[in-house]
Amino acid sequence: MPRIASIADTRTLSDLLSGLELRGQSWCYTNLGPHAGFSVPPGEAVLFHAVLHGSARIACASGEVAVLEKGDVAVVLSGEAHALRTSPESEASTHEFLREDRAVDIPPTVMLGNSGTVCARVLSGRLRPNWPGEVCRSTLPPLLRFRQEDGDPVAALLRPEALALSGMG
Template sequence: MPSGGEATPLSALLGGFRLSGQTWCYADLGPGSGFSVPSGPAVVFHAVLHGTVRLTCPGSGTAELGAGEAAAVLTGEAHALRLTPDSAAPTLEFLREERGADVPPAFAFETAGGVVARVLSGRLSVELPAGASRTGLPSLLRIGAAAEAPWAPFVRSGALARAGIGPGGCALLTCLAETIIVATLRAEPNTRQFFAAERPDPIRQALQLIAGNPSANWTVERLARSVGMGRSNFAAHFTAGVGRAPMEVVAEARMEQAAQLLRNGNLKIAEISELSGYGSEAAFSRRFTRYFGTSPSQMREAARARSEAPTPPPAWRPLLSGRRTKDAATLRRLGAPGAPPKG
């Protein structure tokens, strides 16, 4: 990078952002379902082809993505995509490591009752400009569907779904994902700061501390002291960088941990309350209900009902309701994994 205060041209920064890899897949989501992606060194790209999903990433909150919208988790945090706040989100193991696929396979989650959302996801290795660090990148880069956006033709017109058809589909998807992310970063006013030379990031350190132990007795002062900052300065920088106050993020991390324990374990709600950093079960239940819109006991009952429900016989259902489009008919003729089944 240029020295002596000379700014690096934006094209040089964006031109040094490279994605590689061929790990792409489709995820078909049935009612009340979802999936999660474990943490790792890769960039993970998600494009919603049909329906609406909620993407939750620690430190970045929850983003609701509809058809024609996409998002990229740039810094490797574990995250989850769900249809509803209380949806189960088992790990999509295919995205755990590089697979080297040629055509994206499809995975189904609780689709016996029909497919209500389809997501195209890719796990990609990233190369950054010289001297840059991933710690400066935003955890979650949302890619909207605004018609005037330069990337809109790729995410709104079905270009991504068509790109995955046939041999070489995964390679083409990676090229498109890189183009979409670079175009989105170009439009961000803070892109130069994103690619600043590597340095300790106290706000990211604080987010990692929270994610690593949500139930700890965190206070703003304790978090600030842990990353070597004063309380007021830390609180101001944290809120400006994350978009929420430190204790809001702590509460969110505790709620997500509690929901996971409720769905996957047999602990009493009082025990989960204590493990989530709440001394009062009543206070925990109130906070939980405000956050998820359902009480802890209701979430547990719903999870048990799903696990105990008999599996109905398979039935073909159209991926998309209403009149078939010409694109959908073309996908079926080609036998593409991205095509909705014929009704």
Template sequence: MQGAKADSRDRLARVLHTLRMHSTFYCHAELREPWALEMPAVADSVSFHVVTAGSCRLHLPDAEPIALCAGDLALVPHGRGHELLSSPEAGPATRVDLLPQRYLSEHYSVLRHGGSGRSAQLICGVVSFDDPAARELMRTLPSILFIGGDTVSAASSVRDTLRLMASELSHPQPGGEAVATRLADILVVQAIRAWLATGLDTSTGWLRALQDERIGQALEAIHADPSHAWNLDRLARVATMSRSAFSARFTTLVGETPISYLARWRMNLAQSRLLRENITAARLATDLGYQSEAAFNRAFTRIIGRTPGSIRRQQQ
């Protein structure tokens, strides 16, 4: 049993080790009451907010407001729009991307906004991801992930990263944006680790499946060699289960059949490569184990909702 637990931790550690984010935008906000900001929805992204001075409230539709104080960190993992306010009486929120601000680079700005009351300072960021493991992991997270600066779960490593990021973004230097990008990656991973350490319920979903003694082995086999000619029998053998028992347990934990998951994982890999590389659909079809480009294109369009060619043209 101890060996199984170690294996599940190792699988999770490998996912966290390879988790890569792409920084989209950072903002150092200097705000005075009253103020209210609307953060627009950004698909496939994680927003984070660090309060370095003062306090504010975070509002997400259909969720209870969260009070944030200096040293607190909040992540909104699912790309959902939300609001930051100085108080419930702050008035209607203004979209933050429509406000005048000083752009120090294409990906970093300083925003000064509000009235003449008490001040608050925040570091806000949006990081996106195209890695399939990151997408799956983000789907398992709660609508808001909060780490209080005064709680045990906010390990010293998180606080150290927050201090480094505050320093980099408050005093821009050559190469500072690259440093802040790496720190954002680290911060998100540390926040997820802190959330996992709380022992919150992960009885279902991809994260629980990854840590399952048998289903986790099948998932890792798919991730390690997605182009292999996997079928239900081969995956069941990897999990050392009968075909029917494996299919039932996989579907219960992951929320879809093994073959459906395999197809979606392959298409997410293909989408990621189309976004990063100058690659053809024919090459992707070969790399991902499809017999023809036409079969790959049909699967990609059905699962992603767009053709491979449309994504290539967008990137170009």
């Protein structure tokens, strides 16, 4: 056991993530109206959120908060409860689609909020992780944020010309 602990202590986050396998077909688009939001309860899954249109604020149960603009990506590694909102005072009801694993060929679009106006469009995925053996999930950062404007490689996958093709569902 001490050998495993010493290996984990010397590995970087990048090393640990390179051994992580993610699987799943639980993807959906969520269109958020003004003052709308959704929450995801805690669980074993890794949650992925990419803002395709507008902006949203993600807040994790641990207190981590980030504003996501068009093209930004957030990955909740810890499995902790979190919420995405179009404004800090927005309600955030549980996102029923993201509560459990699903197998969909075409991601559905879920509309949240009373208005026909879409303030943010988010692509979300619920992924099953297969962690490298030495990872203690509770020691990982709760939220990884990749910003389009910083040129982060993950966010760079959401190129502006690809975002335009995502449409408004």
